Amino acid sequence: MEAKEASTPATGGGCSVSAEEIEKWMEEAMQMAKEALENIEVPVGCLMVYNNEVVGKGRNEVNQTKNATRHAEMVAIDQALAWCRGSGRSPSAVFERTVLYVTVEPCIMCAAALRLMKIPLVVYGCQNERFGGCGSVLDIASADLPNTGRPFQCIPGYRAEEAVEMLKNFYKQENPNAPKSKVRKKECQRS
Numbered sequence: 001m002e003a004k005e006a007s008t009p010a011t012g013g014g015c016s017v018s019a020e021e022i023e024k025w026m027e028e029a030m031q032m033a034k035e036a037l038e039n040i041e042v043p044v045g046c047l048m049v050y051n052n053e054v055v056g057k058g059r060n061e062v063n064q065t066k067n068a069t070r071h072a073e074m075v076a077i078d079q080a081l082a083w084c085r086g087s088g089r090s091p092s093a094v095f096e097r098t099v100l101y102v103t104v105e106p107c108i109m110c111a112a113a114l115r116l117m118k119i120p121l122v123v124y125g126c127q128n129e130r131f132g133g134c135g136s137v138l139d140i141a142s143a144d145l146p147n148t149g150r151p152f153q154c155i156p157g158y159r160a161e162e163a164v165e166m167l168k169n170f171y172k173q174e175n176p177n178a179p180k181s182k183v184r185k186k187e188c189q190r191s
């Protein structure tokens with residue numbers, strides 16, 4: 001909610017974003033979330049922006065990879081690291097000036113990763129009631145935890161209703177893991 005009404009730039013760890021930037025990049029993150037939904041993944045989309053350039057983007061790939069850690073943020077971090085390698089830049093110098101946009105509040109795992117990578121500012125859509133690491137379940141983002149990276153600033157609530165709607169659409173689908181259900185069906189038919 002706050003982000004929608006914000007007309008002044010928001011800051012975090014030396015990074016600042018304008019309302020226009022938030023609008024532009026969150027639109028792209030929402031598109032990534034839609035793509036996830038179309039691919040029967042939990043609809044979460046993420047974008048990492050450094051110096052007004054997208055250096056990493058990702059959507060949930062958990063079902064596709066059968067890897068529970070392939071959240072949108074993790075996919076985007078891997079891309080951003082590859083971008084650093086490709087452009088000969090130091091990841092730490094890039095990450096500490098990167099803003100991360102994501103359609104759903106980062107989970108506990110991702111929030112811890114964002115701390116470790118020292119990303120200063122995170123703009124997100126709806127809250128993550130189940131696993132949220134920016135205050136919904138645990139407050140990893142601003143907790144005083146020694147030797148676990150750096151706390152980061154959050155701007156929550158941008159296009160939250162749309163993000164929630166997409167999550168609801170996903171959970172309405174009968175079975176998020178289609179190949180497994182096919183196997184089960186076959187087994188049932190045989191017996």
Ligand SMILES: [Zn+2]
Nearest residue numbers: 071106107110
């Ligand atoms: Zn996560």
